[in-house]
Amino acid sequence: MGLSSPTEIVATDKVEVAFKNLDAAILVGSMPRREGMERKDLLKANMAIFETQGTALEKYAKKAVKVLVVGNPANTNCLIAMKSAPSIPKENFSCLTRLDHNRARSQVAMRCNVPATHVKNVIIWGDHLSKQYPDVHHCKVNVSGGEVACFDAVKDEAWLKGDFITNKSWKIVEGLPIDDFSKAKMEATATELIDERDTAMEFLAKK
Template sequence: MSICNSILSALALRVLVTGAAGQIAYSLLYSIAKGDVFGKDQPIALLLLDITPMMPVLEGVVMEMQDCALPLLKEIIATDKEEVAFKDLDVAILVGSMPRRDGMERKDLLKANVAIFKSQGAALDKYAKKTVKVLVVGNPANTNCLIAAKSAPSIPKQNFSCLTRLDHNRARSQVAMKCGVPATQVKNVIIWGNHSSTQYPDVHHCVVNMSGSEVPCFDAVKDDAWLKGDFITTVQQRGAAVIKARKLSSAMSAAKAICDHMRELWSGTPQGEFTSMGIYSTGNSYGVPDDLVYSFPVHIKDKTWNIVDGLAINDFSRAKMEATAKELMEERDTAVEFLGV
């Protein structure tokens, strides 16, 4: 290896993707390695973790990444060992989780995944950098994220987040289609609460750029019944609708949302805009109970999120925010009961 390549490898951002032989990772890895997420001049070392039976598939993924001949990709490590995968990480994207099977109760799904994310949280605590940024994607994402954070006590809880950007993107897209504008013309939608069918997609603070002027969403859409009815249920149930249609989960859009989430976490949110992110609640914002990972509207600067404060919350919104918080409290209490974290 040349001196130049040695220096670049040393400067490479160490990025872990778990469930790396799966569908979401297959749509995600190229964008990370190409520079679409962490910057066009940021060398990347990819650490790919999956379970032992998936290692032959993962080797095929590694071959494809090599065959892409990407100049920023300095190293690829494929492993089934946590002590290898979590070593000196800068970023951990925890995609892999136990999927829900036919006939499986949500409590059974929680029990299986709590064990996984307790182990991975402990591995983060033991092996990763204390500055590591952790994004949990595997469902139930909010509670998995909470368990991982509780299992990594030496890493600040602010370093943990879960993915609700996919729901955020879905909400933007639904409004954009209704208004006949590109999704980029819709900003400041909010996803409150859980990444589940209780989430609350809120457009009371959303604006739509219509012919060069920013118009409140309700004025742009001109259909209050839709915004308080079918819009909300469409976003809440979009994942299930995709599975019903394609017989597979929404891997492409999830990978895009992961890229959006991590890019803004790394580079910041645009001026005057906020995004949605599942983060640790301290009980100080919008009446949300503490000790939950709950999706809030956030600004991001210098790789640090801050909740957008002072937004007016009407009774309609408050009821939906409380309903999703209740579900999260029940999930948390069930998870803690299983593993005592």
């Protein structure tokens, strides 16, 4: 679906129409994992979707197009689209793990008995995978009109480092202090992402 003007919507299944002269693309469609489906099969199905869309961006969109990938696994799908559009700057691609971000905020909010809007600076490391790490070390909770560090607001470190993790404009923030616990969790999810990336690259290499 494309917007030809602020007041007109064009529904189409033709990439040359949908992607022509785009300033921004939000890629929401992906193959969900079905019962009994191997992860490699899921990656192969999504690779076909996002390789097609990346190729269309490369051929028809503006080179300054901003691309947001929403469909899970968002990080890997974004990588496939980016690799399929080599002339578009890498920094123009980003992915959204908003579902996981909202879940994390809601869990903290319920624990503190405040609205989710009172929880900020939750960070999601990794993809929509089992080793994803919701990081609240920089999170602040608005309690009684004042901002409190998440660990101080929740007052249950065991929960934040245990059960909380197993509930399920963009820029790189540099210089964040990372403690050993967070570093170990981030390295685990990075390993999972690398494995998924390598599998996706194997599929791309075979085409």
